[in-house]
Amino acid sequence: MQTSLGGEVASVQRVLVVDDEQAMIDLVTERLTRDLDGVSVSGTTDPAEAIESIERGDRSCLVSDYDMPGMDGLTLLRRVREIDDRVPFVLFTGRGSEEIASDAISAGVTDYVQKGGSESFTVLANSIDRALSRRRVEREREAARRSLAAKDATLESLFESIPAPTLVVDAGDPTMPVDQVNPAFTRRFDAAPERTIGTPVATLVDTVGERSIEGIVDGESGRQTELTCRTAAGEREFLATVVPAGGDGDEQYVVLTDINEQKRVQRALADLHEATQRFLAADDPREIERIALSAAADVLGFPYNGARRYDAETDRLVPSETTSKAADRYDRSRAAYERDDTEATHAWRAFDEGEPVTVGAQSDIQREGVASKVYLPVGEWGVLTLSDPNRDRITETEEYLGKVLGSNTAAALASVNETAD
Known part of the structure; x- marks a missing residue:
């Protein structure tokens, strides 16, 4: 004990x-x-x-x-x-x-x-x-070990949540065996996870044409190469990106991004990765909130964002940080959300259910000049409220990335609170 x-x-x-x-x-x-x-x-x-x-x-x-x-x-x-x-x-x-x-x-x-x-x-x-x-x-x-474990868990969560098929390959071995794959890879290539570990990468990624997956992995790290692969749904075009997995070994990340979504998802993943690194370096909850709100603008494209923390003692969602654009555009004080507030119904649903809630109907948006709002839950901590004056919806990919952002934000806040305690 x-x-x-x-x-x-x-x-x-x-x-x-x-x-x-x-x-x-x-x-x-x-x-x-x-x-x-x-x-x-x-x-x-x-x-x-x-x-x-x-x-x-x-x-x-x-x-x-x-x-x-x-x-x-x-x-x-x-x-x-x-x-x-x-x-x-x-x-x-x-x-x-x-x-x-x-x-x-x-x-x-x-x-x-x-x-x-x-x-x-x-x-x-x-x-x-x-x-x-x-x-x-x-x-x-x-305390240092717990902090390191929390950081490792955050990075592992990011790897598991990447929407593009991603695998880790041991480039130091001639057969380039696979060390790890994410769920998106197993779904797209119909590969049972238990059969992927240790399998030569060429066996899992069947390419069409002159370019081979081994040649791409063996090339210069960071280079992006278009590649045609046979998948469960037929031949698909991917943009293969190879980056070091970190440490002193020969492991390489191989990210296979759908060519049509490449620019959008790649930019979003880079922003999420940068935000995660900044989360790990932050030691102040408000700084983490600011990083999350900035990442929501970069990754999801919602520019007018604010944060609300859950106050367990009063059972309210209390206003916290906000982006400068939101503060300039909506020049008014932000009141705490009570449980019975009409305006707060969607925010409370997102917080209680732990799932993003998107509102596009003008009758449900209590503010002029907003085409849509997204309430993004952040674990037990609270919610991020995202607003856009033009778009009336959020895409499925954006919602997925939003969940990753919310999860990583919650993990970072929990780590800071644990250290403070």
Whole structure:
């Protein structure tokens, strides 16, 4: 079982001293408070209180005597380790038995300090300082690993959501085996995912004419080449784009874009990729909102956009960031959306159902000069409201890209909130 202490960086280091003698508690507390900067030290004569503090996750370190009535230090250590196996635990005892020390090490004690003279308090303070420093480094590493995992998940989501057939090829192998394919590839080429991994790319991508998929992959990265392929629906023209997959290996992304949609989708994917990279670098929710609104304009072509955050306490969608074009065009204050607001019906439906809602009927748009609006859900965070003065609809591809944008925005906001917590 892990408490919040095991996964979050505590802002204040709190040390609890456990001893059956109040005089010893007072002495240890006084010395540790003097010797440890920025550390809050308190004490208790009740081991059960120490256990409760660990269960609450509000202690950074325990210092315990061994010989105590009711529950000795080793028993307390074992109980603590059942709750949290990483919180520093230092035995500070007058009994110097090797057997006690051996049992304590087996039970997972952080350190064992024997009482005796003024120097023992210095040894104890140094031991606690080292233990807290190690734990702080561990928590920072854990936070970094979680952040990296969130970034990897975001990029993986982007790969899975690319509407164009896309595969990853190991160009360092003569047969150029396939390492990964996205759902769009399996649908277009009628390829079962479990049969694609390790298969030579030429077996999966059957080309027509002189150009071969191996020749394109073996060429200069970043080059785009028109290619005719046999698909489940017959021969199709694609624009093959090869880019490095990153890292030090020979993996290459191969994106097969329908030639008729190439310019539109390629531009949209580049904008989404740029937005994703900016998401990963951002550490402020409002900055993430601004990036999302700008990406909505670039990727979906809706120029007048705003963001609304869900306030759980008031059950309202509260106005947040907006694009400068929207602010200039609609020069009026934006009120929060209540549940019973007529104007907010479509926004609440998008938020509650987690699906984009497009409104084109003028009777449903409570604003002049708007031909259509799209309410794009952003997970549990809120919605993006997109407006266009000319178009009365959003295409299927644009809606798909909008879902990817909303999902990546929600992931970025969740990552920032987790780091802040």
